[in-house]
Amino acid sequence: MSDPILILLVGVVIVVGGIIGFKLHPFLALLLAALAVALLTPTELVEQYFLSKGTAPIEAYKLAHKSIGERIGTEFGNTCAKIGILIAMAAIIGKAMLDSGAAEKIIRAMVKITGEKNAPVGFILSSFFLTIPVFVDTVIFLMMPLAKAMGMRLGKNYLLLALSVIAGAVMANSYVPPSPGPLFLVSALNVPIGLMMLCGSLLGLCTITVGYLIAIFLNKKMPIPLRDSSDARLEDIKAIAEKDDSELPSLGWSLLPAVFPLVTICIRSAFDAFHKSDKPLTDFSILNKTLDAILFFGDKNIALLMGAIFALLVLSNQKKTTKDKLTAFVQTALMSGGGIILITAAGGAFGGMLQQSGISTRIADLTKDYQMALIPLAFFITAVVRTAQGSATVALITASGILAGMAQNANLGFHPVYLCLAIGSGAKLIPWMNDAGFWIMCKTSNLTEKEALKTIAPMQSLMGLAGVILTMIAAWLFPMI
Numbered sequence: 183m184s185d186p187i188l189i190l191l192v193g194v195v196i197v198v199g200g201i202i203g204f205k206l207h208p209f210l211a212l213l214l215a216a217l218a219v220a221l222l223t224p225t226e227l228v229e230q231y232f233l234s235k236g237t238a239p240i241e242a243y244k245l246a247h248k249s250i251g252e253r254i255g256t257e258f259g260n261t262c263a264k265i266g267i268l269i270a271m272a273a274i275i276g277k278a279m280l281d282s283g284a285a286e287k288i289i290r291a292m293v294k295i296t297g298e299k300n301a302p303v304g305f306i307l308s309s310f311f312l313t314i315p316v317f318v319d320t321v322i323f324l325m326m327p328l329a330k331a332m333g334m335r336l337g338k339n340y341l342l343l344a345l346s347v348i349a350g351a352v353m354a355n356s357y358v359p360p361s362p363g364p365l366f367l368v369s370a371l372n373v374p375i376g377l378m379m380l381c382g383s384l385l386g387l388c389t390i391t392v393g394y395l396i397a398i399f400l401n402k403k404m405p406i407p408l409r410d411s412s413d414a415r416l417e418d419i420k421a422i423a424e425k426d427d428s429e430l431p432s433l434g435w436s437l438l439p440a441v442f443p444l445v446t447i448c449i450r451s452a453f454d455a456f457h458k459s460d461k462p463l464t465d466f467s468i469l470n471k472t473l474d475a476i477l478f479f480g481d482k483n484i485a486l487l488m489g490a491i492f493a494l495l496v497l498s499n500q501k502k503t504t505k506d507k508l509t510a511f512v513q514t515a516l517m518s519g520g521g522i523i524l525i526t527a528a529g530g531a532f533g534g535m536l537q538q539s540g541i542s543t544r545i546a547d548l549t550k551d552y553q554m555a556l557i558p559l560a561f562f563i564t565a566v567v568r569t570a571q572g573s574a575t576v577a578l579i580t581a582s583g584i585l586a587g588m589a590q591n592a593n594l595g596f597h598p599v600y601l602c603l604a605i606g607s608g609a610k611l612i613p614w615m616n617d618a619g620f621w622i623m624c625k626t627s628n629l630t631e632k633e634a635l636k637t638i639a640p641m642q643s644l645m646g647l648a649g650v651i652l653t654m655i656a657a658w659l660f661p662m663i
Contacts, residue, residue: 184224186541190570191534192405193219197615201631206632212528212615213254219535220250227540228253233542251428253538254531261530263320266523271486272323273519274512275439276626277491278493281511282500283330283425284436291433292328293335301332302346302397306390309350312444314383318355319622320447320482322347323484324440324489326626333408340572342401342409344627344639352619352642355423356574356606357382357389363578363609367602370582374599381599382606385649385656389607392648396641400647404636409628431500437495443485450480496648522625533572536616541570555603557657561650564608572616581605597662603653612645613639 193215195308200211229246233239248256277534279285284500296304305325314322325347333340359375359382430436451465453473462470479485498508560581568577582605613620636649 185541187493189222189539197360208525209528212532216535223539227539229652231538257534258527258531261527267483269523271490274490274515275493276327278497279513282497283430287430287436306350307348309347310354313351313354314358323349324337341406345397353386357386371598389645389649393645439489443489444486446480520621526618527620535659560604563610564605565611567610596657600657607646607649608643
């Protein structure tokens with residue numbers, strides 16, 4: 183059984199059957215699926231995978247002949263390296279903001295602007311624009327505690343609030359540079375970054391409108407209550423919601439743990455996107471040193487660490503807590519974050535084993551001679567690869583690699599920016615257990631796996647479908663050639 187498609191199906195059966203059928207913990211189910219995929223994948227395919235990534239032949243041979251356990255451990259560790267510190271620090275920030283009353287203070291300020299009825303609109307727009315310069319998971323980590331606080335305040339519509347946060351974040355991540363995926367696409371398909379930012383923002387606002395309507399429907403069809411969790415107990419949130427304004431921290435201090443990481447990451451992202459030379463930005467030494475300091479704190483791991491420190495300072499000042507209690511508080515927060523890290527990393531290991539099976543190349547071979555219009559073809563390839571192996575980035579790279587040559591065709595009939603948008607739309611289909619992001623959204627929102635598959639997955643998929651349909655209409659009406 184060396185066909186990557188069959189290997190994929192085996193992995194799907196183990197994950198879905200293990201979690202839903204046998205009630206296995208997701209961490210175990212994902213690792214078992216990763217093990218099965220690795221066992222079924224011939225060494226030759228693994229070696230071809232590493233060669234396709236530009237690895238030297240000798241090194242590719244060594245990597246392919248590592249033990250299966252070591253390869254799974256490597257992919258597990260790679261995922262931890264990307265999200266481990268982020269999740270741990272975000273767990274501290276989220277719990278500290280809830281317990282100190284900072285989240286409640288922000289919620290009250292937002293309600294004054296939007297009104298309680300339009301609070302979900304505020305959430306979806308905030309998450310969309312924040313995710314343009316900031317890592318999507320970071321925005322979800324920082325905003326989900328606010329959704330919980332607002333859900334307690336309203337006493338209803340928690341699912342709508344949680345889905346609003348997710349909808350805004352995932353669509354900005356697909357369409358608008360300097361988010362990593364769109365930034366890669368504009369380079370691969372030779373599209374001006376300014377044009378992609380404009381078109382991506384317009385399409386993103388349209389698709390999150392669709393997502394918001396879907397979220398309203400899902401919230402009415404299967405209202406999911408705000409649940410107890412180790413990092414956010416309902417009685418604690420309720421007690422804070424009943425406090426007087428004078429008992430809460432000031433708005434400035436409440437915003438600091440979230441705003442500091444967001445602002446510094448934004449500045450660093452903008453600098454990395456637009457300043458390509460090694461020359462200093464200005465002729466003034468003091469300004470350059472100040473910018474260097476901001477860029478240092480703009481590293482996402484350091485930014486979240488500082489956010490966690492600020493959140494703990496606010497909590498300590500508000501509750502006048504002792505050092506021992508603060509240590510116990512951090513321990514509780516890290517226990518919650520640790521579970522998310524393990525599940526997410528296991529999902530990364532499963533996705534990594536699928537990638538090493540050659541699933542992306544197999545799908546590329548199946549679709550390269552398929553005669554259809556380029557926009558739906560770009561969407562189809564990306565969607566299939568994303569669904570098969572879980573990584574939106576791999577899906578983007580695969581689709582752009584297949585379509586890059588055609589994108590430069592003088593007889594294309596429309597601007598290549600529309601291919602970028604179609605690829606970005608395809609990267610939203612279909613999030614499930616092989617996607618590390620699925621587990622982050624699932625666990626931070628306290629949804630069960632079944633609930634996430636019934637809500638997050640269809641909402642994202644329908645937004646992606648809406649995106650490609652709108653892209654085709656725009657390419658027909660405004661070809662820009």
